[in-house]
Amino acid sequence: MGIEIRQITKTFHQFTALKEVSLTIPDGQLVALLGPSGCGKTTLLRIVAGLEVANSGSILFHGEDATFQQVRERRVGFVFQHYALFRHLTVFENIAFGLRVRPRPQRPSKEIIKSKVNELLKLIQMQELADRYPRQLSGGQRQRVALARALAVEPKVLLLDEPFGALDTKVRKELRRWLRRLHETMHITSLFVTHDQEEAMEVADLVVVMNEGRVEQVGTPDDIYENPASPFVYQFIGHVNLFHGRLQTGNVRIGELDITLDSHTEVHQAPVVAYVRPHELEISRESESTSIAVTVISIHLLGPMVHLELLPQNSTEVLEAELTKEYYRQLRLQKGDKVFVKPRKMRLFMGGK
Amino acid sequence: MTNTLNIHLPKATTEPRWVRYLLISFTLIFLTLFLLLPLIAIFVQALQEGLTAYWTALVEPDAVAAIKLTLLTAIIAVPLNLVFGIAAAWAIAKFDFKGKSILITLIDLPFAVSPVIAGFIFVLLFGLHGVIGPWLNAQGIKIIFAVPGIILATIFVTFPFVARELIPLLQAQGNEEEEAALVLGANGWQTFWYITLPNMKWGLLYGVILCNARAMGEFGAVSVVSGHIRGLTNTMPLHVEILYNEYNFVAAFAVASLLAVLALVTLVLKTLVEWRVHQQMQGQT
Numbered sequence: 001m002g003i004e005i006r007q008i009t010k011t012f013h014q015f016t017a018l019k020e021v022s023l024t025i026p027d028g029q030l031v032a033l034l035g036p037s038g039c040g041k042t043t044l045l046r047i048v049a050g051l052e053v054a055n056s057g058s059i060l061f062h063g064e065d066a067t068f069q070q071v072r073e074r075r076v077g078f079v080f081q082h083y084a085l086f087r088h089l090t091v092f093e094n095i096a097f098g099l100r101v102r103p104r105p106q107r108p109s110k111e112i113i114k115s116k117v118n119e120l121l122k123l124i125q126m127q128e129l130a131d132r133y134p135r136q137l138s139g140g141q142r143q144r145v146a147l148a149r150a151l152a153v154e155p156k157v158l159l160l161d162e163p164f165g166a167l168d169t170k171v172r173k174e175l176r177r178w179l180r181r182l183h184e185t186m187h188i189t190s191l192f193v194t195h196d197q198e199e200a201m202e203v204a205d206l207v208v209v210m211n212e213g214r215v216e217q218v219g220t221p222d223d224i225y226e227n228p229a230s231p232f233v234y235q236f237i238g239h240v241n242l243f244h245g246r247l248q249t250g251n252v253r254i255g256e257l258d259i260t261l262d263s264h265t266e267v268h269q270a271p272v273v274a275y276v277r278p279h280e281l282e283i284s285r286e287s288e289s290t291s292i293a294v295t296v297i298s299i300h301l302l303g304p305m306v307h308l309e310l311l312p313q314n315s316t317e318v319l320e321a322e323l324t325k326e327y328y329r330q331l332r333l334q335k336g337d338k339v340f341v342k343p344r345k346m347r348l349f350m351g352g353k
Numbered sequence: 354m355t356n357t358l359n360i361h362l363p364k365a366t367t368e369p370r371w372v373r374y375l376l377i378s379f380t381l382i383f384l385t386l387f388l389l390l391p392l393i394a395i396f397v398q399a400l401q402e403g404l405t406a407y408w409t410a411l412v413e414p415d416a417v418a419a420i421k422l423t424l425l426t427a428i429i430a431v432p433l434n435l436v437f438g439i440a441a442a443w444a445i446a447k448f449d450f451k452g453k454s455i456l457i458t459l460i461d462l463p464f465a466v467s468p469v470i471a472g473f474i475f476v477l478l479f480g481l482h483g484v485i486g487p488w489l490n491a492q493g494i495k496i497i498f499a500v501p502g503i504i505l506a507t508i509f510v511t512f513p514f515v516a517r518e519l520i521p522l523l524q525a526q527g528n529e530e531e532e533a534a535l536v537l538g539a540n541g542w543q544t545f546w547y548i549t550l551p552n553m554k555w556g557l558l559y560g561v562i563l564c565n566a567r568a569m570g571e572f573g574a575v576s577v578v579s580g581h582i583r584g585l586t587n588t589m590p591l592h593v594e595i596l597y598n599e600y601n602f603v604a605a606f607a608v609a610s611l612l613a614v615l616a617l618v619t620l621v622l623k624t625l626v627e628w629r630v631h632q633q634m635q636g637q638t
Contacts, residue, residue: 049536050536051532051535051536071532071535071536072535072536072537072538072539072540075538076536077536078532078533078536080529080532080533082529084529084530084532084533085530085533086530086533086534086548087530087552088551088552097534097537097539097547098537098538101534101537101538101539101540101543101547102538149533149537150536150537152537153537153538
């Protein structure tokens with residue numbers, strides 16, 4: 001068992017940041033806490049680190065209760081969003097800090113510290129920059145130093161707060177892959193916070209989607225994308241089109257569309273919302289019984305994909321569709337064309353506005 | 354074509370040449386009249402009767418006593434305000450608590466109150482007819498018209514300097530580095546000693562320089578509580594005043610020149626440290 005979070009609640013004045021959050025982080029896995037800003041993900045990470053104290057609930061590391069342990073007793077590695085490197089210390093001294101401040105009996109000798117730091121410098125490929133100060137480094141280099149500094153104390157758990165948030169896209173992608181590889185070699189139970197779904201999907205073994213202080217869904221990246229557990233997850237992970245309709249004894253009516261369901265035959269008259277991903281909308285020139293007539297209002301070419309904005313008849317809500325460039329050429333689509341769309345797949349959620 | 358034209362065009366925010374020169378020369382004339390000339394005058398007056406007279410005025414027992422008392426005052430007041438300043442700035446910048454704004458206002462109080470009033474507060478408290486003065490007198494403790502009063506008044510007048518300098522610096526730095534140190538296993542003392550103190554050392558030095566300059570130069574508050582006893586309760590500024598009132602200009606300006614040198618040294622140090630503080634603030638991001 002890696003980290004166990006039990007019934008954590010945290011309030012700041014009147015604001016409730018976390019509402020009875022329970023979560024298990026399996027040993028040796030790389031887990032992403034994903035959610036919009038203000039959803040409580042950073043607060044949860046800081047509570048796990050011991051930098052914040054929860055109002056109630058408990059935290060267990062490898063089965064051992066750590067709720068009342070001091071930050072420095074928890075042996076966690078923490079990588080801050082803005083790195084928080086010691087600005088008056090060199091790269092070498094930054095990495096060595098955690099070893100140098102150990103109580104004398106546990107403190108390694110100077111030689112051991114030196115070889116350990118050099119090893120970490122090699123790991124982050126920055127041996128030549130050992131004598132630089134943080135202000136002389138680029139964002140990506142600072143981030144790697146921050147990571148090496150956290151790893152130097154051999155933490156049981158590695159926590160990262162928006163580790164790539166302040167970097168440009170290219171450096172970000174490189175570092176992501178690097179972190180992934182690093183994790184594959186070291187296997188430290190790691191938890192990282194991000195608001196970027198692409199980042200979570202690419203790096204993590206397991207994604208925890210959070211919203212308004214609660215966990216919405218826990219699953220593998222594929223699972224989260226393919227089977228979102230709630231409308232929130234559907235909308236947060238990737239683009240989505242919404243169709244409002246009514247459910248009546250196993251029959252869903254959305255505009256002109258009629259869909260028969262196998263379940264929900266007992267429900268009389270309830271509003272439903274259907275969620276359809278842009279790539280799940282099939283576009284054709286010919287009308288079918290289950291298709292919706294739309295007008296193409298804009299076309300964006302994004303590399304190999306084409307992104308369309310479509311306006312259905314009798315509606316003002318714009319639909320988004322995605323198709324390959326090949327198919328787009330085949331259809332010879334033009335702005336203003338009248339075409340028909342049909343959802344290949346959809347997911348219904350009861351209620352809705 | 355357009356390039357060659359652009360060279361001759363002034364920038365949109367640049368004033369015409371004559372306006373610039375007018376402003377610069379006005380500032381220079383003003384500075385010369387009100388700052389540079391008086392400073393030169395001090396040294397000219399002090400050396401009017403030659404170096405021997407200058408030296409005699411400085412080694413005369415009353416002058417030596419005044420210099421010693423000024424140094425003693427600064428040696429006690431500056432370290433106390435250093436500790437107080439760090440404590441206050443730390444509390445204000447790193448914690449949230451009720452009455453924080455009141456504390457900030459209180460720290461500024463010595464800047465807002467006239468130093469003479471500050472002196473009178475101590476007379477009212479510790480004077481013979483004051484609140485606790487009679488009791489202290491009965492114990493044989495003398496504060497007003499004695500060295501303790503001078504030191505108290507100086508501490509009061511100079512206590513905002515260090516705190517005022519550190520608060521914005523600590524606030525700008527935040528406490529992420531301290532958090533990082535704690536996570537890495539440092540205890541509170543190690544975090545302060547290895548992280549917080551090095552990060553604020555230039556700001557601290559700057560505050561100490563200003564605090565020291567004021568502690569040595571303070572006149573108003575000290576004048577009220579001192580009693581002007583020659584050789585006993587006269588600081589350098591008070592000694593200058595007495596000599597001046599006795600028409601002993603050479604001696605007055607000789608002692609004043611020491612204070613002027615102190616001011617110049619302070620300015621140089623201040624500029625150096627300011628430059629470092631600026632660098633440090635830039636190194637943050």
